[in-house]
Amino acid sequence: MPIADADGIPTRYEVAGEGPPLLMFSPGGFDSSLEGWREVGVYRRLRLLDQLTRHYTCVTFDRRESGGSGGRLERVSWSDYARQGLGLLDRLGIERAHLMGGCVGCSTAAVLAVEHPERVRSMVLYSPAGGVKYRMKQHSRFRRHLAFVEENGLAEVVKLAGSTDAGFTAEPRLGPWVRLLRSDHAFAERYAAMDQERYLTMADGMARLLFDRDTVPGPEPEDLLTLDVPALIVPGQDSSHAPSAARYLKECLPLAELWNVPVAEQTDSSAPARVLEFLGGVES
Known part of the structure; x- marks a missing residue:
């Protein structure tokens, strides 16, 4: 797979599909590689990436210090993670993109939207990591x-x-x-x-x-409350993806929709269809 310099970080990435650009922040915690969209937990079962690439140009990548990407020995912040994603957009010549985060990737997507709303068309925040x-x-x-x-x-x-x-x-x-x-x-x-x-x-x-709070880490609530970026939030349902984390984002984001469906009822037909419905509504 190709390697691009993103915020000074050698970044392993993949571009697949056709259509409007969708930058995807991988699930997997401190092992957030692009393979997570096909191999980690609920994302493997839902086959989200396979179906999204039929309609969107999906950009997936290894988060810094993960997979085949590089990194730096420094106190890493959520803004550092966001700058890597922004740098990848710059290297690929993408001015504006939809964002999608899975698990811990939701925090990075939200920070990027807060810091550079002019570069973001919408956000899909799937099973956000968070909770006490x-x-x-x-x-x-x-x-x-x-x-x-x-x-x-x-x-x-x-x-x-x-x-x-x-x-x-x-x-x-x-x-x-x-x-x-x-x-x-x-x-x-x-x-x-x-x-x-x-x-x-x-x-x-x-x-x-x-990890400074008992809900979704990353962006400050006051910044989310004034963010005019459409968002779809899909809750998780375990100790690392507390349903309260999704509800917190819904409370804070003015243009948010909450797909409040239990994880067991999020299927490989219903979940991709709901994400595509949301993205299509933003496009129109």
Whole structure:
């Protein structure tokens, strides 16, 4: 697959289908690769991407520090994730696009819409990640990583990364840069040589910055309340995708529709049809 420079990040991406552009922020947490649209949870069952490409030019990509994309050793924010998506639009010569986020990708899509509404035609926010248990789970994951670094040092994180194929979600001791530790030898050397206290401060601050609330992280509610971008919100139904997260977005977004259908009733016929109905309404 091609690689593009997006906000200075080598970004692995794929373009499929024909029609208006649809930029898709992948599900999968800290393992948000473009394959998630076909392989992760509900998205595998619904075959959303296969059906969307019949009507739209779908741009999927690996989020920074995920899959085959690059990254940087810095305190990453939701705005950093959004800039990668915006940079990819720029590289592809796309002035305005529909956005679709799955899971954690909803936060990035919403931040991009808040920061650059002139570039966004609409948003589909599918099963947004959020809720009190989601926040607690993310903070616990970072605490376990930081404790491992404090006890063993950064060089041991690099060594552990080379001994397993697991990601940060499955093995918290590895931390959020594990994919780059395996794929980029120069990055791994810089990582191991970083001042440990500086690293601990950065990573602890990253956890606080990314997961600072008990609902959908990312955009501030006051910014959502003044955002004139049409949105379709589809709720999830588990501890990482609390139904309350979807209702929060519906409350905040002035031009939002909530497809309030239980996950078990979101099928490979009904879900793509509802998304296409919404997008088609925006187009008309």
